[in-house]
Amino acid sequence: MTSTPSAPSAPWLTLIGIGEDGSVSAAGREALARAHVVYGGARHLALCDAPTSAERRVWPSPFAGVYDALAALKGTPVAILATGDPQWYGIGSALAAHLDPADMLVLPSPSAFQLAAARLHWPLQEVTCLSLHGRPVEMLNGFLQPGRRILTLTSNGDTPAQVAHILTQTGFGASRLTVLNHMGGAEERIGSGLAESWDQPSAEFNTVALELIAQGDAAVFARVPGLPDTAFRHDGKMTKREVRAVTLAALAPLPGDLLWDVGSGCGSIAIEWMRAGDSTRAIGLDPHAERRLMARENALALGVPGLDLRDTAAPEGLQDLPDPDAIFIGGGLTAPGIVEACLARLKPGGRLVANAVTLEGEAVLLGAHERHGGELIRLSVQRADKVGGLTGWRPMMPVTQWQFSLPRGGHFSPPRGAQHSQPHEVSA
Known part of the structure; x- marks a missing residue:
């Protein structure tokens, strides 16, 4: 039965x-x-x-x-x-x-976005919709590009003035700012003006519309990896632009993915990771307070205030972190056991990229490649520079990079006998 x-x-x-x-x-x-x-x-x-x-x-x-x-x-x-x-x-x-x-x-x-698009006659499918409600207003910095239209929810009546200030400070003061108050209600009111001269009061319940116009001094950044080195505050120890672009391509940020940035320094890799993918997340590990401060300032300036910075190093600082989809090792590579400790936590389909500029770091990557496979490449970049009254090539330090990825259905298993050279093992 x-x-x-x-x-x-x-x-x-x-x-x-x-x-x-x-x-x-x-x-x-x-x-x-x-x-x-x-x-x-x-x-x-x-x-x-x-x-x-x-x-x-x-x-x-x-x-x-x-x-x-x-x-x-x-x-x-x-x-x-x-x-x-x-x-x-x-x-x-x-x-x-x-x-x-x-x-x-x-x-x-109907949402506030739908109502605002209807009031302004904007095609909603071509508009960037954001929320600054309960979020740092600096998140807007990640979307400042000429010609972009943005609709954003706000926290209160102070948000429009804060938005106008950010636009003015970043060279977008000529942008048009429209504040739509109490849409659909008896107190509905719409005010519009330029960001650089914004002085209008706003209701506590409002939605902001932006038409972005860049002035001559605006720093305009694409969301693809490879921002200029000058976009970051740093102490000279950072992954340079050309190597950063290759590194991010290998890390392959996907929507919702979590990155561990081990030895994050000024945060350039983690910040570009978060800018490159929708809803991506990143945890930066660095024991140096001055570098975490730089990373925090860079994250705000480049529109990813959600960067999670930790006062710790690998491998000891990895234990309580959520498992990552990707890992970048840019510092502390010679710490004993760091590569295997990171690999052991990768999710199926995860990617690990490690860069080295010293012989000792190269030795670690060579050993990892022998034990686990993956790809080992060397990046050499030269930039044109003044040589007296002429121009010549000035080489940057070459970077050795190891790239490793797990299959979508596999987990990392350390090889039997760490001293023996053999391909990496994957358990289904």
């Missing part, structure tokens, strides 16, 4: 997008009528005019307390009010990470 699988239970938690005028969809009104508990910000609860007899709860502080509260309500009809589309820089993704997505029904309203 066979049993019939039971049908999945209906979602008990409904996320309802609400407009600035308090409007919700017909399905949202039905969900509110059924709900026993309604969560939302004080503004959302005040705006909503849909009839409900549910208990109204404002988000707790700290916010993380809501996850246990919702788990305790499992099976009870609960509604959550959120601005616009809860899945676009909204609460939806955070809830899905803590609760079973099958328990949730999402009913979006």
Whole structure:
């Protein structure tokens, strides 16, 4: 006798997008009528005019307390009010990470991005959509390119002035800044002007639109690897532009991937990694405080404030880190066991790249190549420079680079007998 699988239970938690005028969809009104508990910000609860007899709860502080509260309500009809589309820089993704997505029904309203594009007649598919809500405004530095159109959410009424300041300081002061306040509500107001002369007040609830124009002194950087060395504050000990471009190509940043930058120095590799791929993450390890400070300043200036810098070195500092998709070893290569310690933590499909400029470092890479395989290459770069009144080639220090990658379905297994030369082993 066979049993019939039971049908999945209906979602008990409904996320309802609400407009600035308090409007919700017909399905949202039905969900509110059924709900026993309604969560939302004080503004959302005040705006909503849909009839409900549910208990109204404002988000707790700290916010993380809501996850246990919702788990305790499992099976009870609960509604959550959120601005616009809860899945676009909204609460939806955070809830899905803590609760079973099958328990949730999402009913979006038009997002701030959709409303702003409609007001400005911008083709939304050609616009960069960002969120500076609760994020450092310096994140904008990663997207400053002539001709780009940006729509961004903000934290409060101070954000537009902070954006205008950044644009002016970076040579984009001629850019047009438009602030759309309370879109869709009775207090809707739109103000526009140049960043360099911005002096307009903004409501606490606003969206910013940017049309970027670079002036003559603007530092314009592409998002492909190989930024000029002058883009970074450094002490001379950094991966130079040409080698950096080759290194990033071998590391191959993919969306969402995590990089360990071992011996990160001024952060050039980690920063370019984060600029090159969508939602990429990087952890930089360096025991020198002055270099971590430089890396922090560089990360802010180049628009990746999320760079995670750690006061530690490898291999001892690797233990508590999440497993990486890629590893770059640019410093501390001669520390005993560093290569194997890093390889042991690579995820399937992971890549490891190590650079050496000393004979001792080269010896480590030669041994790694003999034990594990991979590719061993040598990079030699010469730059034209003045020689008296003429021009000649000035060579940079040659760089030996070892590149190693794991198959998508494989894990690293150290070879039996570390002193013997044999190909790397992969366990499925």
